[in-house]
Amino acid sequence: MEYLKPSNLLNLVVSPTKVFQKIKEKPDFLILIFLIPLISALAMLFIPKIPDEVLLEHVKKTIEDPELQQTTLKSLKITMSPAFLAGTEFLHYIISFFITAFILLVIVRLAGGEIDYKKALTIVAVANIVMIPYYIFYAIYARAVNLNILDVSKDFKYFIATYLNVFSIWRYILIGIGVFAVCELNKVKSAIVTAVYTIITLIMPIVSMFTQSIMKFGGK
Numbered sequence: 001m002e003y004l005k006p007s008n009l010l011n012l013v014v015s016p017t018k019v020f021q022k023i024k025e026k027p028d029f030l031i032l033i034f035l036i037p038l039i040s041a042l043a044m045l046f047i048p049k050i051p052d053e054v055l056l057e058h059v060k061k062t063i064e065d066p067e068l069q070q071t072t073l074k075s076l077k078i079t080m081s082p083a084f085l086a087g088t089e090f091l092h093y094i095i096s097f098f099i100t101a102f103i104l105l106v107i108v109r110l111a112g113g114e115i116d117y118k119k120a121l122t123i124v125a126v127a128n129i130v131m132i133p134y135y136i137f138y139a140i141y142a143r144a145v146n147l148n149i150l151d152v153s154k155d156f157k158y159f160i161a162t163y164l165n166v167f168s169i170w171r172y173i174l175i176g177i178g179v180f181a182v183c184e185l186n187k188v189k190s191a192i193v194t195a196v197y198t199i200i201t202l203i204m205p206i207v208s209m210f211t212q213s214i215m216k217f218g219g220k
Contacts, residue, residue, distance in 0.1 A: 037093035113183035
């Protein structure tokens with residue numbers, strides 16, 4: 001719970017190096033790898049439930065077979081429900097913590113830095129604290145505009161809003177500061193590690209964006 005103290009939360013903005021220096025002494029991430037995914041999942045619970053008639057209309061636009069329409073509709077009622085989305089978001093976030101921490105571990109070691117997996121996981125987890133306001137704002141926005149996630153298009157605007165918003169950029173900056181403070185690397189190497197880490201972690205979202213764009217173009 002130490003990283004969630006008001007003083008440490010303030011230091012993530014005004015003096016993040018002080019926060020990450022504590023990781024050298026006591027890497028402590030367990031509460032964070034559950035708390036942050038939980039907050040993200042709760043935000044998904046606030047997304048308005050899509051009415052059955054809207055789901056049916058969406059199915060009819062994409063599928064002609066009446067029997068297949070009913071099967072697809074039943075599946076969408078489950079997979080598009082806020083509870084299901086919240087559960088998958090929670091699991092996805094926890095898994096992403098472990099994967100991105102491993103990526104950071106490999107990059108830092110290749111750069112000659114001193115780091116173990118526990119410290120890498122703590123750096124990633126602490127940096128993700130700044131995403132909490134993003135999930136709160138997203139939940140408020142979804143309610144305010146009565147968001148229909150079926151209408152969300154994973155295009156360039158979606159990519160920027162989701163992965164390169166102010167909070168996400170600050171998260172990457174914090175990871176760079178964490179690498180500099182913890183891993184015995186100079187500023188230049190820390191910046192290079194952060195740039196490589198950022199590019200690698202954005203590859204899948206970029207591929208997803210282009211894949212959907214190609215599918216849309218092909219369907220026209």
